[in-house]
Amino acid sequence: MARTETMPHSMRVISTNKEMSQACREAVKPIGLVPTMGALHAGHLSLVDRARADNLTVAVSIFVNPAQFGDQDDLAKYPRDLKGDLEMLRRHGVDLVYCPTVDEVYPEGFDTWVNVGPLADKLEGLHRPGHFRGVATVVSKLFNVTLPSRAYFGQKDGQQTVVIQKLVRDLDMDVEVVVMPTIREPDGLAMSSRNIQLSPEQRQAAPVVYRALCRAHTLWMEGERNGDALRAAAQAILEAESQVDQIDYVSVANMATLEEMDQVEGPAMVSAALQMGPVRLIDNIILE
DSSP states (O other): OOOOEEOGGGOEEEOOHHHHHHHHHHSOSOEEEEEEOSSOOHHHHHHHHHHHHHOSEEEEEEOOOGGGOSOHHHHHHSOOOHHHHHHHHHHTTOOEEEOOOHHHHSOTTOOOOOOOGGGGGSTHHHHSTTHHHHHHHHHHHHHHHHOOSEEEEETTSHHHHHHHHHHHHHTTOOOEEEEEOOOBOTTSOBOOGGGGGSOHHHHHHTTHHHHHHHHHHHHHHTTOOBHHHHHHHHHHHHHTOTTOOEEEEEEEEETTTOOBOSBOOSOEEEEEEEEETTEEEEEEEEEO
16 A cells, blocks of 8 residues: 655655656646655755746655665665654655655566676776665656756765766666765765764864865865876875775766776866764765
8 A cells, every 4th residue: 555645835745756757747747856865964955946936846765775785784874864854854845755665666577787887887887886876777767757957966976977967878877867965064074974973073073085186186286187196195194094994985077987097187086985883974066
């Protein structure tokens, strides 16, 4: 039996593909979609507010996608707060919220996957094999169910935005991908649902990621174009922080191909990923 709740502002919460598809077909166009995994924060809400400004109907999906987690322990620990999420979305004027079960998205016998080629094998993909196959597949399904005019993603997940833009281009999907700036805490830490899992000491140290990226950005502004020099400058700042357990990568990559750059010519993404206690922190800055 499908679960549908009506709340003030007539926000509908829907749990089946069939009902969500029908609701979107009947909705006033254009539709703006904000795909999320829940545990919402100000970063997500900035996407919702932009979708509200751009579209006549706003749909948000809340689905912790098991296909993009390599580590089942990580999946189990992922923060969840559906009640709090729904209250926030209602206050921000969302019309439709899609909260499917895993069985609804991946029914028994499901075995069709979307692979996005070499883009998915670098950076995050190298450290989380299969991650972007899971992302590309679930995003394709969400687009098929909701048929949005626009879909909204945060720049914090920089590689994800590049992968989804390529997915939409390659498969001729009629949806505009809108990438919104990373929303940060006052000390520069990129907002993330996982940040609540940091200890007080780790939380205090966590802005080191942004500081490292800013160091590379400053050097670039001063005229440094050597990729190795920019990577080394950011790496040195991360290595000096005792709360950092492991640095997965520091990258200066071409924005379109995500290939590492020897010389920075044209738009580049400086990104880093590291482990701090139980949390994997990722962040990026664009050079352009």
